[in-house]
Amino acid sequence: MSSKKNSTPGAKPHKPDAMGSAMRVISSIAGSDIAEKLGVRKPIERVAYEATRTGFKTLGAANRTFKKSSGAKKPNPLPDAEKKNDLFDLSIEDEQKMIQETVRDFASGVMRPAAHDADEAAKAPESLIERSSEIGVTMINVPEEYEGVATERGVVTNSLVAEALAYGDMGLALPIIAPSSVAATLTQFGSEEQQKTYLPAFGSENVPGAVVAVNEPTPLFSPFELSTTATKSGDGYTLNGVKSLVPIADSAELFIVAAAYESKPTFFIVESDTDGVVIEADPSMGLRAAGIGRINLKDVSVPSSAILGGEISADERDKAFRDIIRLSRLGWASLTVGTSQAVLDYVIPYVKEREAFGEPIANRQAVAFMVADIATELDGLRLVTWRGASRAEQGLEFGREAALARKLASDKGMKIGLDGVQLLGGHGFTKEHPVERWYRDLRAAGIAEGVVVL
Template sequence: MTEKTSSKDSTSVGAQQHKRSPIGTAMRVLTAVTGSEFAEKYGLRDPLNRVAYEATKTGFKSLGAANRAFTQKSGGGAPQRPAVTPKGYFNLNPDDEQAMIAETVRDFATEILRPAAYDADNAAAAPEEILGRSAELGITMINVPEAFDGAASDRGVVTNALVAEAMAYGDMGLAVPLLAPSGVATTLTNFGSDAQQQTYLPDFAGESVPASAVVVAEPWPLFDAFDLRTKATRVPSGYRLEGVKSFVPNAGSAELFLVGAMLDGRPALFIVESDSEGLSIEADPGMGLRAAGMGRLILDKVSVPAHAILGGEEGDPAVAAYTDVVRLSRLGWSALAAGTAKAVLDYVVPYVNEREAFGEPISNRQAVAFMVATIATEVDSIRLVTLRGASRAEQGLSFAREAALARKLTIDKGLQIGLDGIQLLGGHGFTKEHPVERWYRDLRGAGIGEGVVVL
């Protein structure tokens, strides 16, 4: 014990005596003399302080000069570099398959969705031909297991985030109803029982994908996704659902819903088919995301069988499934916001470079340049946090923190990006001649959306 204590003490701060240089020794002596009564008695303190100051300054100059005495070498060989070894760090570069999927979706979004967005926004509905053409992309199929004729062999949360981002780059309002069935397929694949998967998933891998949505939001102030007003009550045949749900895309045409409700004070998801007795739909257009054809789902004593609860059984499995779905949907909305925010950035940059005032482009003005730079910074912040959360979810790691941060950035920065985009366009930003005013309204919707787009 004595040896251990001695060894420990020898490593403590100040225990090791360092070799003192001549300058250090002289300074130690001068310091001791300056602080003594002898120096005070004979009035030597000030002269000695000046000596110490000059000596220190001269000593540092000498040391500096010595340190700068480099010896030139001829060299001629290859420079030494540290090895770059992949260590599995977080990497934003998609693999070849992901890049191909994202590029295909982005081409579809810019060539098909964006030209149709203006009319779809006015009509508050997505055109049927576009809903049909989206099935040809196979977006839903990539989330259906191969056993059900799908293409999913591994969990593809990052791929889904890239798809949502690319789709919203064209138009978020149209992206939401196009991606909603994919969210249902993802939820059934990740959390559905064997019977639920065999019943519903084969239809999501075919050419005629059923219109469907994960329904969580409710039309109440201070809505909390984990404290729902929609209630599920046990009955002999299974469960009875009562409540009102909002933010349901393509509600009038939907065939299947995954509905969030409270069961014994805990949230869970229930499979509800559109022809269930007691279920009705109301149109509910809003400020943004008008092209999604948003509606309300009225549940008036809707009965569902006992096997309709998602997660396989009541209790912890059902709550865990619901919690993950909500968090994945928040990442989904953030991915949509990242795509639309990038569209805003790509639209305003050429505008401020071409628009002239007082004989020069307005981008030469510092206030304008700083605003554009801020938009670019915030776009990356939303995207990086979202993809990090998607990456962790795909690896089976906790992503609760990233989902919360992504949602916070979407609410605060997404809305600000839309507002700044309008500001940079001046009076044009207020008109429907330019799409930025629509993107601003859609970004507002992304900040309050729950459910629907599940990665």
């Protein structure tokens, strides 16, 4: 039997030098007028220097201690991006394009070859997580004052990054995106005290494993009707409940946990070594490479400073929670776009090369229409997601777009995965081809909450 690499009709292995790609884009940005205009030349030059000196090698993040810092107890977010209402323009900016291309190179050349074995093992290889530091996904969500490069909200850029990573593999994208999502959540919704305590770690080379945990193992789960509870206890809070569909659960050092407090859903910051936090493996049908697990919270005591946003009103907490869930839904839609694009790019050469009855199956009208439907639905989902991300970035209302993106990601994403399997016929049902794995991953987009926050 021939190997997987050579037996795939239409497959075109692409093995760029990931570190070289990362250095190329960093050097390009550092030497451009854009870097000077945005005032990010020095942070980028620091990345380039450290990358050259260490070869992007990331040290282990185990047993980290987060040192509490003082500061204002209310949120201190990055400013919204400038509103651009003068024309309808869907083109992305030059620096966004460079970031997107670099992440896509990494996804195609590093993530995709590792995806099959990671799915089988139900865990991402440690070497891959270490190499992900090459593309600096987390740094773009950390303000300059905490050694990052962010000067304003970057929801669109985060959407492009999520899409590009999922093009390699959605399951492997989650362990890379999860810490970035925590950084984005702390930057936009955390108090100054919380930012000073945690963000410096996310702006370093040694990024901690971290994840936003919302899902619960209940039928017809809604993030606005939580079974996990938080009650006032002395000078802090006590959390009880179970969180499911949590990627990198066994290696994460920090969780942002959703719990019902005073009848309103609220986020709490929980360090993984807190007494009462118990992690157990919980492999799922899809997203297996993400190392899915459960967090069991049994009388977990956290200080008063653990409530996300600090000393804000119940209405402000409710608004922040809803915005985070909406950003998460845009994030899952972005992942769906990336994986759906991978399906489309895989099936087009396949149907052109696969022959039946003496001609390529692409000549069959039913096959051609099915491929066209995938492309049509994919473009619709991408445009709705980009629109929602753009409005969120500008501080505009984006609830409608987030709801539409979630609906399309749930329905059309699953259909795209199913059609991809169908177009490959018997091959679509085997693990020799990645489409069956992508189909399983796409089914998760309609049920998962949290984790991916743009």
